[in-house]
């Protein structure tokens with residue numbers, strides 16, 4: 001597969017993320033697919049930050065397995081990332097800032113000193129301009145047109161005034177010309193103008209966009225990495241889209257306000273990472289008990305406790321499955337890439353509303369913060385959104401029963417403000433009319449009966465949800481030597497690995513568990529039983545999806561590739577593991 | 586619960602208006618509990634204002650007092666312990682055309698839920714919060730609450746409370762509540778006036794109601810309060826003066842002031858939220874991204 005990767009690294013505060021996102025756009029503006037991996041630390045200034053921008057004519061799903069141009073703004077970047085350079089790789093750096101022994105860089109890679117600061121000084125005194133010099137040079141090596149870079153820089157610097165913009169453009173051009181004078185482009189350079197430009201977005205932006213498309217009108221949230229940028233995007237679009245964005249005092253407030261809003265007739269959402277979601281647990285059960293629709297986006301990070309705030313993990317599946325005292329129905333959707341994040345957020349709203357159960361959208365640092373390209377046609381926006389004020393008072397004069405027992409478990413939901421339908425939603429156990437059976441009635445034969453009926457009413461929604469939702473898709477050839485099972489963002493590097501394996505003549509496919517709960521146990525069992533070899537790939541220590549599958553199907557998956565060091569999977573790791581299993585056969 | 590059962594039918598002009606009244610569910614409080622008086626006070630207030638039941642949402646937490654929404658024929662949300670204010674804030678933002686009243690206990694509002702309370706007050710969101718302050722945890726059978734007085738002997742403090750009680754009035758004044766009042770469950774008429782004033786007021790209203798728990802708090806009894814309460818409106822207090830209100834908020838012995846401590850007119854959160862300019866969210870058209878495909882171009 002043809003691809004081209006630029007990795008840039010330096011200290012926090014040097015604009016690394018802006019440079020990296022710019023490189024991604026260099027690809028997408030020329031019609032290439034792109035993937036941008038962002039790696040930062042929990043510091044605002046200093047430390048080590050890097051960004052890996054990868055472009056390809058084919059759909060790509062991960063940061064891939066190598067670097068073609070390494071742009072090092074500090075020595076640490078060379079020390080930490082030179083190993084990722086592959087054949088024909090180039091390191092660009094400014095010798096005025098630092099030098100390094102040539103053997104730091106793998107044999108075959110080219111070392112190209114560029115006086116970025118000296119060039120920058122010709123145009124302005126602010127050393128931040130060096131980034132544009134380096135960007136110009138990297139653009140030259142990538143083979144992509146300088147005009148694309150001009151357009152990207154213009155968008156980035158326009159608001160800082162004509163002078164600053166002009167300086168940056170001059171700096172970028174000078175960097176481009178300097179590189180041109182010293183070297184030919186990289187041997188794997190891409191051809192300019194591959195096709196129509198593509199979209200580039202993070203999983204969090206896709207979740208926010210999906211929520212907006214689903215008719216979400218209120219987001220209440222409390223900042224926590226890596227969920228925070230959901231709130232940022234929504235806040236930026238609050239006025240234009242008519243969405244109330246409420247930063248609450250804590251996650252308890254965030255989820256309870258979202259539930260209150262939903263009760264009062266507005267589609268609402270809250271979002272956090274595992275720590276904040278831990279605080280939301282009690283209210284999740286209240287949403288289920290009062291049968292109030294609710295969407296919670298959970299962007300997992302490395303735990304436990306504060307863990308690694310800026311690193312990835314899929315360690316919260318058990319938490320999501322078990323969150324809340326007692327038993328109640330819930331839905332867990334786990335998008336793989338950004339398009340799935342958009343669609344599954346919409347699904348979460350629809351399912352939560354149809355079944356009056358809480359729906360969780362499980363993301364993680366990798367999906368939430370990394371960038372992926374997509375086509376505009378991937379995003380359907382013409383969705384019909386039903387009115388929530390659809391129930392009218394019973395015509396036969398009988399009183400309205402908010403929690404009427406029905407075959408599906410779903411009862412007609414009135415909204416405060418509707419005449420003749422007043423009811424009280426209760427977090428205590430209640431009867432069909434909403435009356436408490438928890439205090440003076442509890443233990444009486446009638447109340448015992450009500451309790452049993454209401455538990456069954458709520459819990460049988462799970463059967464309906466399984467029947468109403470698609471089973472996990474099997475991606476790749478129907479019959480393969482190795483079947484990989486993955487959920488959430490881990491499906492993405494697996495997809496890249498499938499391509500690499502195919503090119504080596506090894507057949508593998510992916511059972512992508514897009515809806516871990518309620519699990520389509522029958523279909524999952526069938527896939528496992530008919531597969532030649534099964535490999536579970538999860539970004540956690542214990543294989544939480546594997547446990548769920550065993551609980552639901554009785555089947556154990558012996559081969560596991562589990563990663564819990566905080567770093568995302570690379571396709572290469574998966575390929576190696578699959579080969580190992582294929583050899584065992 | 587049925588709407589018309591015991592609700593009062595009034596006539597305003599030609600149209601009969603069904604106002605908020607009792608539901609078919611009978612209160613389950615101990616005989617003599619102060620919360621009966623509060624229920625009567627809330628009912629009195631909403632009837633005074635002719636509020637139709639479907640336009641009122643009563644949100645509560647957990648505690649003896651928090652059962653209140655079930656006993657009225659309005660909409661209700663009986664939430665979990667301590668979260669009533671947050672639920673109510675979400676509901677109010679979703680439909681600011683509703684009258685949202687929050688009811689609950691001192692443990693619910695000043696203990697486990699105090700974080701939400703402070704922030705709701707500084708937001709000046711238009712809620713009316715009626716706290717049934719019995720200086721005890723009733724439902725859990727009599728432990729110290731955040732308003733239990735120093736020395737109070739409870740099941741969790743058999744030797745007496747050794748921490749200062751929360752001063753809800755001073756807390757509300759310093760947190761930005763724009764209507765701050767105290768009432769006594771033994772005076773339903775006055776309490777009804779205080780609550781009605783709070784509902785009428787645009788902005789956050791706190792009405793702290795001294796509501797004796799006859800079963801677990803033998804210190805702060807009806808007699809205790811009858812001997813101490815007096816009405817601010819009869820004592821020349823000017824409720825527009827914040828500093829005077831502060832002074833009054835620290836009075837307890839020998840006399841406990843009731844009535845309106847402070848009221849000020851300020852923009853509410855809903856007034857200032859741009860996304861609400863087009864009217865209550867729940868009634869704004871829900872189009873999702875229909876006709877807004879241009880938005881996708883921001884990602885290109």
Ligand SMILES: Cc1ncc(C[n+]2csc(CCOP(=O)(O)OP(=O)(O)O)c2C)c(N)n1
Nearest residue numbers: 647648649650666690691692693722723724
């Ligand atoms: C999270 C949580 N913790 C504890 C409880 C137990 N609990 C129920 S009511 C209550 C205190 C009630 O006191 P208050 O709010 O003053 O109400 P009162 O019964 O006095 O009216 C407690 C601690 C609970 N229901 N939920």
Ligand code: SF4
Nearest residue numbers: 615618649723798799
């Ligand atoms: S225990 Fe106290 S607060 Fe609870 S109902 Fe009885 S008297 Fe009222």
Ligand SMILES: [Mg+2]
Nearest residue numbers: 690691721723
């Ligand atoms: Mg109490």
